[in-house]
Amino acid sequence: xxxxxxxxxxxxxxxxxxxxxxxxxxxxxxxxxxxxxxxxxxxxxxxxxxxxxxxxxxxxxxxxxxxxxxxxxxxxxxxxxxxxxxxxxxxxxxxxxxxxxxxxxxxxxxxxxxxxxxxxxxxxxxxxxxxxxxx
Amino acid sequence: xxxxxxxxxxxxxxxxxxxxxxxxxxxxxxxxxxxxxxxxxxxxxxxxxxxxxxxxxxxxxxxxxxxxxxxxxxxxxxxxxxxxxxxxxxxxxxxxxxxxxxxxxxxxxxxxxxxxxxxxxxxxxxxxxxxxxxxxxxxxxxxxxxxxxxxxxxxxxxxxxxxxxxxxxxxxxxxxxxxxxxxxxxxxxxxxxxxxxxxxxxxxxxxxxxxxxxxxxxxxxxxxxxxxxxxxxxxxxxxxxxxxxxxxxxxxxxxxxxxxxxxxxxxxxxxxxxxxxxxxxxxxxxxxxxxxxxxxxxxxxxxxxxxxxxxxxxx
Ligand SMILES: Nc1nc2c(ncn2[C@@H]2O[C@H](COP(=O)(O)OP(=O)(O)OP(=O)(O)O)[C@@H](O)[C@H]2O)c(=O)[nH]1
Ligand SMILES: [Mg+2]
Numbered sequence: 001x002x003x004x005x006x007x008x009x010x011x012x013x014x015x016x017x018x019x020x021x022x023x024x025x026x027x028x029x030x031x032x033x034x035x036x037x038x039x040x041x042x043x044x045x046x047x048x049x050x051x052x053x054x055x056x057x058x059x060x061x062x063x064x065x066x067x068x069x070x071x072x073x074x075x076x077x078x079x080x081x082x083x084x085x086x087x088x089x090x091x092x093x094x095x096x097x098x099x100x101x102x103x104x105x106x107x108x109x110x111x112x113x114x115x116x117x118x119x120x121x122x123x124x125x126x127x128x129x130x131x132x133x134x135x
Numbered sequence: 136x137x138x139x140x141x142x143x144x145x146x147x148x149x150x151x152x153x154x155x156x157x158x159x160x161x162x163x164x165x166x167x168x169x170x171x172x173x174x175x176x177x178x179x180x181x182x183x184x185x186x187x188x189x190x191x192x193x194x195x196x197x198x199x200x201x202x203x204x205x206x207x208x209x210x211x212x213x214x215x216x217x218x219x220x221x222x223x224x225x226x227x228x229x230x231x232x233x234x235x236x237x238x239x240x241x242x243x244x245x246x247x248x249x250x251x252x253x254x255x256x257x258x259x260x261x262x263x264x265x266x267x268x269x270x271x272x273x274x275x276x277x278x279x280x281x282x283x284x285x286x287x288x289x290x291x292x293x294x295x296x297x298x299x300x301x302x303x304x305x306x307x308x309x310x311x312x313x314x315x316x317x318x319x320x321x322x323x324x325x326x327x328x329x330x331x332x333x334x335x336x337x338x339x340x341x342x343x344x345x346x347x348x349x350x351x352x353x354x355x356x357x358x359x360x361x362x363x364x365x366x367x368x369x370x371x372x373x374x375x376x377x378x379x380x381x382x383x384x385x386x387x388x389x390x391x392x393x394x395x396x397x398x399x400x401x402x403x404x405x406x407x408x409x410x411x412x413x414x415x416x417x418x419x420x421x422x423x424x425x426x427x428x429x430x431x432x433x434x435x436x437x438x439x440x441x442x443x444x445x446x447x448x449x450x
Contacts, residue, residue, distance in 0.1 A: 003163070003164045003165045003254060004164050005164075005227070005228075005252070005254075007160075026230045027230065029228065030223060030226065030228035030229055030230045031223075031226050031228060032226070032228060033226045033227045033228045034228050035222075035228060035229045035231060035250075035252050036228070036229065036230045036231065037231045037234060037250045038230055038231065038232045038234070038235060039234045039235065039238075039241070040232075040234065040235035040238065042238070043238075043241070044242065046242045047238070047241035047242045050152075050241060050242055050244065051234060051241055051248070053152050053153045053156060054152055054156050054247050054248055054249060055156065055248075055249060055250060056153070056156040056157050056159070056160040083153070084153070085153065
């Protein structure tokens with residue numbers, strides 16, 4: 001069982017077209033030994049759920065820099081529940097006002113990382129969860 | 136989520152994508168128990184046409200696979216896709232980006248896309264990919280496309296697993312090297328020159344044609360067609376799918392399919408044998424194994440003597 005890897009699906013929802021942040025995160029998680037499935041821009045919640053199920057992703061990471069997170073993410077959580085895929089860790093990163101972050105966490109997002117977050121901390125958060133919850 | 140391989144296998148056969156995905160995951164991890172799940176789905180496999188798509192980095196393989204999947208969907212087929220990318224040799228991690236080009240199918244349950252990292256293990260590509268294609272085949276996907284980057288050995292590997300191998304070339308990469316690279320001519324059942332919108336595509340096609348002309352006559356008398364595509368704007372895709380269908384018909388009528396199936400079985404047998412025999416040799420006497428390994432590392436034992444010593448250890 002030496003070949004267990006954490007699989008992380010990274011996506012951007014809606015029309016948000018800033019790719020720098022998510023590319024940096026993808027590289028950092030790869031360097032932390034994870035398998036990152038990058039799905040790119042303009043995803044819908046249904047697309048993310050289907051991809052996460054087919055890829056057996058442990059973690060779903062949503063990058064949001066457009067301010068539209070409140071529009072898409074609750075819908076994503078809802079779709080995950082109906083697909084019985086809500087055992088996955090859901091993390092959101094980007095430009096997220098505090099009140100939105102609180103609301104997202106109340107809705108079921110596991111953690112919100114705002115712009116200042118260090119990539120190592122994100123990787124550590126994921127690994128800690130995975131070691132405790134999953135295996 | 137469930138981790139009992141038999142339960143997963145049953146659910147996967149019933150069409151549950153998450154169960155199929157988890158079974159593939161456990162197989163990829165080398166979980167020996169998961170083999171029971173693979174055995175349970177094997178009787179349902181064997182119907183899909185397995186299609187390898189290989190070529191240099193950035194040739195447009197994912198774009199092509201996406202357009203091919205769209206054409207198969209139009210023809211009423213369900214499509215599985217395994218997109219293989221290399222793992223980082225330093226960290227063991229990977230960024231798997233092929234899905235970016237496959238958005239059109241991202242919400243279509245008739246298309247199952249699985250990204251797979253090579254994980255750098257001996258025979259890893261072949262074994263894990265074989266098992267994933269078998270699961271998708273058993274789940275009723277009519278065609279399973281396997282995308283691999285054609286650097287080094289991987290393109291030859293994929294030819295061991297696929298019924299039809301599509302080799303993708305593009306203009307502007309040094310035509311001679313690309314077309315005549317050892318092994319490529321032998322494995323290609325179809326040549327696709329993608330990015331035909333760019334200058335030089337005709338020359339690439341000509342080079343391939345000339346090289347094909349010079350090679351020894353193929354054992355099964357199939358003449359690989361050389362097709363031009365503009366995957367980006369979905370140009371030439373219908374001809375590619377028709378060409379694959381023609382190859383499939385040829386395989387059936389010539390007995391070539393049986394040969395491919397046998398080659399696939401042999402390949403998997405040897406990969407699994409190598410992997411498990413090595414794992415068991417190392418595990419059967421953990422303490423002596425570790426001593427032998429450390430003596431080998433320090434140079435006290437040469438690698439050959441170390442292997443003989445390990446194989447000589449009584450469990
Ligand atoms: N000009 C032109 N560009 C194309 C065509 N098909 C694909 N591309 C572009 O080629 C680039 C690479 O495409 P991909 O489909 O990702 O290529 P790939 O072979 O899967 O790449 P890797 O998986 O990274 O090896 C993208 O920018 C595509 O838009 C084409 O027909 N013409
Ligand atoms: Mg690709």
